[in-house]
Amino acid sequence: xxxxxxxxxxxxxxxxxxxxxxxxxxxxxxxxxxxxxxxxxxxxxxxxxxxxxxxxxxxxxxxxxxxxxxxxxxxxxxxxxxxxxxxxxxxxxxxxxxxxxxxxxxxxxxxxxxxxxxxxxxxxxxxxxxxxxxxxxxxxxxxxxxxxxxxxxxxxxxxxxxxxxxxxxxxxxxxxxxxxxxxxxxxxxxxxxxxxxxxxxxxxxxxxxxxxxxxxxxxxxxxxxxxxxxxxxxxxxxxxxxxxxxxxxxxxxxxxxxxxxxxxxxxxxxxxxxxxxxxxxxxxxxxxxxxxxxxxxxxxxxxxxxxxxxxxxxxxx
Amino acid sequence: xxxxxxxxxxxxxxxxxxxxxxxxxxxxxxxxxxxxxxxxxxxxxxxxxxxxxxxxxxxxxxxxxxxxxxxxxxxxxxxxxxxxxxxxxxxxxxxxxxxxxxxxxxxxxxxxxxxxxxxxxxxxxxxxxxxxxxxxxxxxxxxxxxxxxxxxxxxxxxxxxxxxxxxxxxxxxxxxxxxxxxxxxxxxxxxxxxxxxxxxxxxxxxxxxxxxxxxxxxxxxxxxxxxxxxxxxxxxxxxxxxxxxxxxxxxxxxxxxxxxxxxxxxxxxxxxxxxxxxxxxxxxxxxxxxxxxxxxxxxxxxxxxxxxxxxxxxxxxxxxxxxxxxxxxxxxxxxxxxxxxxxxxxxxxxxxxxxxxxxxxxxxxxxxxxxxxxxxxxxxxxxxxxxxxxxxxxxxxxxxxxxxxxxxxxxxxxxxxxxxxxxxxxxxxxxxxxxxxxxxxxxxxxxxxxxxxxxxxxxxxxxxxxxxxxxxxxxxxxxxxxxxxxxxxxxxxxxxxxxxxxxxxxxxxxxxxxxxxxxxxxxxxxxxxxxxxxxxxxxxx
Numbered sequence: 006x007x008x009x010x011x012x013x014x015x016x017x018x019x020x021x022x023x024x025x026x027x028x029x030x031x032x033x034x035x036x037x038x039x040x041x042x043x044x045x046x047x048x049x050x051x052x053x054x055x056x057x058x059x060x061x062x063x064x065x066x067x068x069x070x071x072x073x074x075x076x077x078x079x080x081x082x083x084x085x086x087x088x089x090x091x092x093x094x095x096x097x098x099x100x101x102x103x104x105x106x107x108x109x110x111x112x113x114x115x116x117x118x119x120x121x122x123x124x125x126x127x128x129x130x131x132x133x134x135x136x137x138x139x140x141x142x143x144x145x146x147x148x149x150x151x152x153x154x155x156x157x158x159x160x161x162x163x164x165x166x167x168x169x170x171x172x173x174x175x176x177x178x179x180x181x182x183x184x185x186x187x188x189x190x191x192x193x194x195x196x197x198x199x200x201x202x203x204x205x206x207x208x209x210x211x212x213x214x215x216x217x218x219x220x221x222x223x224x225x226x227x228x229x230x231x232x233x234x235x236x237x238x239x240x241x242x243x244x245x246x247x248x249x250x251x252x253x254x255x256x257x258x259x260x261x262x263x264x265x266x267x268x269x270x271x272x273x274x275x276x277x278x279x280x281x282x283x284x285x286x287x288x289x290x291x292x293x294x295x296x297x298x299x300x301x302x303x304x305x306x307x308x309x310x311x312x313x314x315x316x317x318x319x320x321x322x
Numbered sequence: 323x324x325x326x327x328x329x330x331x332x333x334x335x336x337x338x339x340x341x342x343x344x345x346x347x348x349x350x351x352x353x354x355x356x357x358x359x360x361x362x363x364x365x366x367x368x369x370x371x372x373x374x375x376x377x378x379x380x381x382x383x384x385x386x387x388x389x390x391x392x393x394x395x396x397x398x399x400x401x402x403x404x405x406x407x408x409x410x411x412x413x414x415x416x417x418x419x420x421x422x423x424x425x426x427x428x429x430x431x432x433x434x435x436x437x438x439x440x441x442x443x444x445x446x447x448x449x450x451x452x453x454x455x456x457x458x459x460x461x462x463x464x465x466x467x468x469x470x471x472x473x474x475x476x477x478x479x480x481x482x483x484x485x486x487x488x489x490x491x492x493x494x495x496x497x498x499x500x501x502x503x504x505x506x507x508x509x510x511x512x513x514x515x516x517x518x519x520x521x522x523x524x525x526x527x528x529x530x531x532x533x534x535x536x537x538x539x540x541x542x543x544x545x546x547x548x549x550x551x552x553x554x555x556x557x558x559x560x561x562x563x564x565x566x567x568x569x570x571x572x573x574x575x576x577x578x579x580x581x582x583x584x585x586x587x588x589x590x591x592x593x594x595x596x597x598x599x600x601x602x603x604x605x606x607x608x609x610x611x612x613x614x615x616x617x618x619x620x621x622x623x624x625x626x627x628x629x630x631x632x633x634x635x636x637x638x639x640x641x642x643x644x645x646x647x648x649x650x651x652x653x654x655x656x657x658x659x660x661x662x663x664x665x666x667x668x669x670x671x672x673x674x675x676x677x678x679x680x681x682x683x684x685x686x687x688x689x690x691x692x693x694x695x696x697x698x699x700x701x702x703x704x705x706x707x708x709x710x711x712x713x714x715x716x717x718x719x720x721x722x723x724x725x726x727x728x729x730x731x732x733x734x735x736x737x738x739x740x741x742x743x744x745x746x747x748x749x750x751x752x753x754x755x756x757x758x759x760x761x762x763x764x765x766x767x768x769x770x771x772x773x774x775x776x777x778x779x780x781x782x783x784x785x786x787x788x789x790x791x792x793x794x795x796x797x798x799x800x801x802x803x804x805x806x807x808x809x810x811x812x813x814x815x816x817x818x819x820x821x822x823x824x825x826x827x828x829x830x831x832x833x834x835x836x837x838x839x840x841x842x843x844x845x846x847x848x849x850x851x852x853x854x855x856x857x858x859x860x861x862x863x
Contacts, residue, residue, distance in 0.1 A: 049661075049663070050661065050663050050664055052658070053658045053659060053661055053664045054664065054665075056654070056655065056658040056659075057655075057658060057659055057664070057666075057670040060655045060658075060670070060674055061670065061673045061674065063727070064673060064674050064676060064677050064727075064730075064731070065673060065676060065677075066699075066703075067677070067685065067688055067689065067692070067699075067727065068676055068677065068680070070688070070692075070699055071680070071684075071688060082691055082694070082697055083697050087699060087702070087703070123418075126414075127414045127415035127418065128415060130411040130412070130414060130415065131411055131412050131414075131415045131416070133411050134407075134408040134409075134410075134411035134412050138407060138408040138411075140408045143408075146412070148850075148853065150419075151777060151780070151781065151849070151853065152846050152849060152850065153419065153423060153424065153427075154781060154784075155781065155784035155785075155787075155788075155845050155846060155849050156423065156427060156842050156845065156846075157785070157788050157790075158422075158423065158426070159788075159790055159791075160430070160788065160816070160838040160841060160842060161423070161426035161427055161429070161430045161838065163430070163433070163831050163834060163835065164426040164427075164429035164430045164433065164835070165422070165426045167429070168425070168426060168429065171383065171385075171386075172386065174381065174383070175374075175377060175378055175381050175383050175386055176374070176377075189422065190422050192418045192422065193418055193419060193421065193422025193423040193426075194418075194419075194422075194423070195414075195415045195418045195419070196415040196416070196418070196419050199415070200777045200778065200781070201736075201774070201778065204740075204773065204774040204777075205743060205774075208743055223356075224407065225356060228411075238739070238742075239739060239743070242735060242736075242739045245735075246732070246735070249678055249679065249681070252681055253680075253681025253682040253683060253684070255681070255682070255683040255791065256790065256791055263476070270681070271681055271683055274683075274684065275683055275687075278687055282687075282691075286691070289684075289687075290688075293680060293681070293684045293688075296680075296681060296684070297676075297679045297680045297681075297684075300679035300680075301672070301675075301676060301679045304672060304675050304679060305672055
């Protein structure tokens with residue numbers, strides 16, 4: 006089995022793709038039935054499984070501990086183990102009955118949905134301008150964007166706090182300790198995904214835009230009807246990244262949202278574990294798992310967008 | 323047909339950017355619905371601005387008034403004309419960025435030139451009023467009031483409002499704050515010569531009053547006649563004349579009982595009223611401009627400079643390792659699983675992303691429990707008995723290991739996305755040309771991949787450079803040694819300086835702002851250098 010043989014085998018597999026690729030990727034079917042020797046199988050595919058299994062163990066051992074702690078009825082640090090030994094939903098019922106978990110979840114969902122939507126839309130709009138137009142200050146703007154984004158909002162926390170205190174005196178609906186004010190503040194980062202999205206816009210050939218414009222499409226139509234649908238996968242990835250960042254945002258939320266009715270999952274759960282690090286671990290873990298499950302489901306759902314080429318459908322023909 | 327349309331468009335379209343986009347085909351025009359949406363949107367913007375104006379004028383918040391109309395002007399200018407096409411796409415996000423990132427940065431920079439902080443939160447006039455107000459003494463004919471202390475904020479920190487009912491006129495209610503006295507507030511329930519409820523306010527109970535005693539003692543409500551009303555216990559107040567008199571022209575306070583004259587004098591980073599011997603009249607000071615003093619302090623304060631170099635190096639190491647380590651690991655996993663022939667690819671991917679689905683603070687708190695010497699998971703699994711957070715080196719290893727786990731799923735996600743965006747044709751072409759898998763990866767895949775991810779790597783570096791949360795939740799900056807209790811073994815610049823600014827000795831917001839500005843400059847410089855170094859990558863595509 007030499008390099009060149011492998012080289013010959015490869016294109017055959019790839020050439021078959023345009024017809025079956027999409028379906029196969031989605032369904033996760035095995036490769037075309039080609040007989041393979043064990044050593045070649047290991048060199049081409051087997052090692053990938055080995056890496057995959059090691060990676061999964063590395064990724065999941067803390068999660069396993071978290072699950073174990075959540076199911077441990079004693080719910081403290083001392084008795085928690087790596088692998089679940091007991092199965093009890095005490096921590097979950099305790100969390101739901103004694104803590105305003107529903108309120109936290111509702112607040113977090115509101116914040117996440119709005120911030121993700123705004124950030125994706127505004128980032129994609131700006132990325133379109135940076136990718137498709139040539140204007141004065143384009144390069145400078147891109148650089149400035151990168152630099153400004155490096156300044157975490159936390160560094161300006163005091164200024165933001167004072168600013169929203171003043172704002173709240175005039176417009177109470179968006180002042181300090183309101184979800185709307187917190188959301189507004191979080192929208193300051195709404196150009197956060199420009200670089201990533203622009204990179205993918207750049208990979209879409211200009212010929213697509215031109216073809217649409219010859220057909221009479223305006224630039225807005227090109228953006229919404231041609232470009233955006235093509236980058237759905239990367240929008241899904243970006244949206245997920247933003248979502249995870251927002252749902253776990255803790256520092257600014259702890260400064261902004263003090264009223265217990267305004268707490269998010271992050272500040273609410275932190276309050277739990279901070280009150281008693283050792284004995285509240287179980288309830289904390291239960292809350293963490295209930296927070297994480299929707300995100301995991303979201304990822305599983307979006308994975309079909311992530312899998313699959315981005316320009317594949319649009320340009321090849 | 324296309325040519326004709328092109329010609330017509332170029333005649334009708336006075337697009338300012340037309341010339342610069344001349345290599346593209348001219349776009350068509352928007353239809354009527356798009357125009358209506360645009361009109362509606364601009365109408366809402368202008369309407370909101372108009373609706374808010376009276377309230378803003380009433381509150382005299384000129385900054386917000388100017389801000390709101392500036393925003394309106396920008397939006398109208400951008401979307402009402404057919405000019406400046408790129409601006410239409412850039413304005414929404416840029417506006418948000420300007421309002422909630424750039425403006426606060428500017429505000430931070432401005433604050434960094436003041437001594438704003440505990441003891442200096444008020445302007446000079448308010449401070450003088452308070453000092454004068456605190457000297458109020460009761461005379462025989464002092465009017466007495468029934469007092470109700472309430473707040474429309476937090477019962478512990480205020481702001482507090484006094485609701486006063488004169489004991490000789492139990493039908494009248496006054497609302498008193500340090501700003502002045504107002505007669506007949508709305509929404510007040512009067513019961514037996516005492517205010518028992520106020521709409522929008524919480525009335526403090528006796529315990530809350532005693533908890534907030536220090537803040538309440540500073541409150542003196544000025545009346546129109548030049549006297550002040552101060553509280554007398556929890557439920558009564560009296561009106562009296564101050565013994566101190568402020569002379570605005572001379573900027574002095576005179577004690578009328580002893581004829582001592584107090585003048586404003588600089589002590590440390592703030593001013594106080596002191597007598598001839600330098601004895602303070604009061605420990606209250608006020609916000610003042612201090613020029614570059616906060617910055618000088620960062621570089622000359624021996625507490626700071628003695629630990630600065632070591633912490634700076636560790637910050638760079640921490641950020642560098644966090645980026646390179648997570649990227650290499652994430653990329654390796656992504657490459658290994660990026661073969662459609664791998665069965666269960668979806669499952670592997672989903673499982674590898676799982677750590678990412680757990681909010682960062684949860685992971686950090688969880689991991690911090692892993693390093694417990696007696697019950698911690700790490701010692702449990704490895705059979706070691708290391709006191710991880712006991713020594714600086716092991717604590718650093720723990721921080722890096724945790725951050726590696728925290729960061730690799732992001733890099734795995736980004737790498738997977740970027741790998742899939744690389745057209746298959748390129749890889750096929752390389753294979754057909756006889757390139758081995760490794761060659762193809764190094765020459766084709768990696769450069770293309772780096773084009774997409776290089777800016778993200780720089781951004782990740784900057785993020786970790788100021789990753790306050792990771793240090794704060796994991797080790798709190800520790801371990802600390804007895805000879806240097808302010809600099810911990812895992813402190814990065816931001817956690818260290820924030821401890822100095824907010825730790826023992828009271829909150830020093832002006833100083834903290836100066837630290838923020840310095841960190842911003844340092845982060846920006848390092849990032850700019852890195853960006854310069856990776857610029858060649860950007861031009862590959």
